[in-house]
Amino acid sequence: MKEQLSEEEIGKLFKFVKSKYVHYIDVQYEIVDHLASAIEEKQEENPSWSFDRALREVYSKFPITGFAHFVAEKQSALSKYWWKRFLSFMLSYMKLPKVTIAGFLVYFFQLILSTGFLISPLQLYYSLVALSFCSVVYRFKYGFEFKKEFREKYLVTGSYLSYYGGVFSFYLYFPLNMTVNTGQEAVLLSPITSWFMATYIAIALLWIHASTFVFPEMLKQELTNKYSHLNLKIA
Amino acid sequence: MLPKNLRYIFTIMNRSLLRGSLETIVIKLLSDNNEMYGYEISQKVKELTADEFKITEGALYPTLHKLEGKGILECNTRSIGNRFRKYYSLTEAGQTEMAIMLQDMEDYIKNMRLILNPQLS
Numbered sequence: 001m002k003e004q005l006s007e008e009e010i011g012k013l014f015k016f017v018k019s020k021y022v023h024y025i026d027v028q029y030e031i032v033d034h035l036a037s038a039i040e041e042k043q044e045e046n047p048s049w050s051f052d053r054a055l056r057e058v059y060s061k062f063p064i065t066g067f068a069h070f071v072a073e074k075q076s077a078l079s080k081y082w083w084k085r086f087l088s089f090m091l092s093y094m095k096l097p098k099v100t101i102a103g104f105l106v107y108f109f110q111l112i113l114s115t116g117f118l119i120s121p122l123q124l125y126y127s128l129v130a131l132s133f134c135s136v137v138y139r140f141k142y143g144f145e146f147k148k149e150f151r152e153k154y155l156v157t158g159s160y161l162s163y164y165g166g167v168f169s170f171y172l173y174f175p176l177n178m179t180v181n182t183g184q185e186a187v188l189l190s191p192i193t194s195w196f197m198a199t200y201i202a203i204a205l206l207w208i209h210a211s212t213f214v215f216p217e218m219l220k221q222e223l224t225n226k227y228s229h230l231n232l233k234i235a
Numbered sequence: 236m237l238p239k240n241l242r243y244i245f246t247i248m249n250r251s252l253l254r255g256s257l258e259t260i261v262i263k264l265l266s267d268n269n270e271m272y273g274y275e276i277s278q279k280v281k282e283l284t285a286d287e288f289k290i291t292e293g294a295l296y297p298t299l300h301k302l303e304g305k306g307i308l309e310c311n312t313r314s315i316g317n318r319f320r321k322y323y324s325l326t327e328a329g330q331t332e333m334a335i336m337l338q339d340m341e342d343y344i345k346n347m348r349l350i351l352n353p354q355l356s
Contacts, residue, residue: 007317029312030273033320034292037274063293073297077304084306229312229319 003043005036009051016055020066024155026230027071035059071155078159085218086163089210090203102202109198114191128201135212142216142234150234156227160219257290257298259340262307262325262333270324273299299323307332 005013013032022028035058042054049057063069093102111117112124119127150157216234223232264279265271271279276299277290302308307329312321325333 004316005318010318029319030296030321033272033315033318034274034296036318037272041274041278061292063291069293070296074300077300080304081306084304226309226311229314 003040005040005051009039010036012051013055016059017067022067022071024071024153024158026154026156026227027067027074029229030074031067031070075155075159078155079162082160082163086210086215089214089218090206093206102206105202105205106195106198109201110194113194113197124201128204131205132208135208138212139216150232154227154230154232156222157219157232160215160222256340257294258302259336260288260290261295261298261302262329262336265308265323265325266330266333270322272320272322276323302329 010032013035014028017028017031017035022031035055038058038061039051039054042057043049043051046054059066092098109124112119113121151161152158220234223230223234260280261276264276268279273292273296277292277295280288280290299308303310303323306326308323309326309329310321310323312319314320
């Protein structure tokens, strides 16, 4: 039976990994376990080897770039992972039964933009900006995405949050903004333009909803199921 | 015994062949063993091939992360004494992918045999 490394040696491995520019705590855990397993194996084969000698031997098997490639690949894999999950949620609105909600939204916004039904396009624009602002305030209250540690110390949350900024771009670059910002109160759009913008607004609205309520739930589940050892809590 | 430079060329060729087959190897091992951790996978390959195939850390982990990103693998982390270990297993999509990959690999090997030993066909 292989003898396990001591608490102190595991601590040394964490320091070693950190000194090799692996700053993400979740990635450090993964590398430390690999190094520890390999060191235990080496020491079993060569009982006279010290911890430091076994570590040198094990680290020499990594490429010349050290752990950089490891971190970069993990970063890219996690980015893809989150993007896939976000996209698959958004695409679920293209299928039954959710497509009815998306269809209704597009139709409703198109009516407002082309006929001024219920409210004017300008009022619609301000409502959407207000809604986005409320979303940010709501998320700020729960706070996790504005905490530095969530952005910088953990790759799983950092890669998740890198997509999160998307919610801002939706209203900062609203094409509607360019149209309504002409100083006129009610600018009604042509049918083709109104369908295009109604679709855009519907997507933006769904994205705001998802990033406020759905995606944080996804992250919460991910942290509970796969990263419980990190003790990362989001409200 | 092969001359040194020829041996070197064969080593390089083996490495690139191995790199190209790594995804299939990982998926097959995980399908046979239900769940495994990174170091265990590299040791298992060494053991099964009597030290012929040596998977380096620089190749194994990017492959695991790539497959995880594609949704073929999933992982969960558990405590083992004084540290935590990440175990990988196949997702449902991974099971389907495995069948396709193994079939592709078998077809590839069959066709390579036909090219390398045409008299046997």
